[in-house]
Structures are given as C-alpha cells and as structure tokens.
Amino acid sequence: MKALTLWQPFADAIACGLKKYETRSWSTKLTRPDLFIGDHGIKLAIHSAIKPMSLEYQALADKYGMENLEFGKIVAICDLVDCILITPELIYQQTQTELDFGDWRIGRYAWKLTNVQKLDKPIPAKGQQGLWNINL
Numbered sequence: 001m002k003a004l005t006l007w008q009p010f011a012d013a014i015a016c017g018l019k020k021y022e023t024r025s026w027s028t029k030l031t032r033p034d035l036f037i038g039d040h041g042i043k044l045a046i047h048s049a050i051k052p053m054s055l056e057y058q059a060l061a062d063k064y065g066m067e068n069l070e071f072g073k074i075v076a077i078c079d080l081v082d083c084i085l086i087t088p089e090l091i092y093q094q095t096q097t098e099l100d101f102g103d104w105r106i107g108r109y110a111w112k113l114t115n116v117q118k119l120d121k122p123i124p125a126k127g128q129q130g131l132w133n134i135n136l
Contacts, residue, residue: 002080003045003134005127008069009061011048013101015076015118018064021084021094021110023102028083028111028131041081044113045074045134047127060100073122074134082112 004022006014013019050072053061061069084090086108094104102110125134 001043001045001077001134001136002131003047003074003125003127004131005047005049005129007049007051007057008053008071009057009064009066010101011046011075012061012066012069013064014046014078014113014116016066017116018097019101019113021098021102021112023086023104024109024111027085027109028080041079041114044078044080045136046076046078046116047074047125047134048072048122049127063100064097070122072127073124074119074136075122076116076118077136078113078116080111081114084110084112086110 006022010019010022014022048070052071053069061067086104086106088106090110091099091104091106094102104110123136
C-alpha cells in the first residue's frame with residue numbers, strides 16, 4: 001500500500017473528514033499513471049509526521065477544536081481517486097475549512113480522497129517524503 005506523510009493537524013483533518021483534498025505541488029496521475037487502477041484509484045495510508053506542530057499549525061488545530069493529535073502514526077486509510085489541477089473554478093467550489101487545510105494556489109494539484117477510514121488504534125510507523133510503501 002502507498003502511504004503519505006503529513007504534518008499535523010493535516011493528517012487528522014483527513015482522518016476526521018474535515019479535509020477531502022490533499023494539495024501538493026506535484027501530480028500523481030500525470031507523472032505516475034501506474035498508481036491509478038481503473039476508476040477506484042489506490043488505497044492510501046495517511047501518516048502523521050513525528051515532527052511537532054508549528055505555532056501556525058497549532059492555531060489551526062485550535063480553531064477546529066482538534067486535540068490529542070497522533071504523531072508518527074498511520075491515522076487513516078483512504079482511496080486516492082483523482083488528481084486535479086487547481087484552477088480558480090476549483091478553488092471557488094471549496095469550503096472555508098478545505099481552504100484552511102490546503103495550499104490552494106493556482107497551478108498546484110488537489111488529490112481527491114474518498115472512503116476515509118479513521119483508525120481506532122493508529123499504527124506507529126516511520127514516515128518518508130513523497131509517496132512511500134507500507135505493508136499493513
């Protein structure tokens with residue numbers, strides 16, 4: 001299974017359903033079509049980085065009442081089903097919550113995440129940059 005490491009509170013925002021897109025500077029679909037299988041995409045593990053939150057990110061967590069965040073663990077499993085070039089139209093369709101939890105600059109990419117399953121018992125794991133493999 002592929003995994004993606006995110007700083008907190010972004011990983012838990014996905015796990016809790018606050019965040020439906022992960023914004024990135026790079027496209028998975030265009031540069032890695034082998035990752036996508038039919039219309040269902042791929043299973044993706046969401047990993048929270050071990051690095052503590054910055055003051056800016058702590059303020060974001062506080063704004064949304066996020067407490068007891070996990071660090072250095074797989075916190076959710078989801079389907080990565082699409083990779084969309086960010087346009088003004090796509091930005092306009094987003095909620096304020098989604099905008100708060102992403103970098104929605106034009107020209108970046110929004111990875112669409114569905115079927116998110118928050119893990120009752122997060123799994124400790126050492127993260128990596130980019131997409132990486134984990135055997136769950």
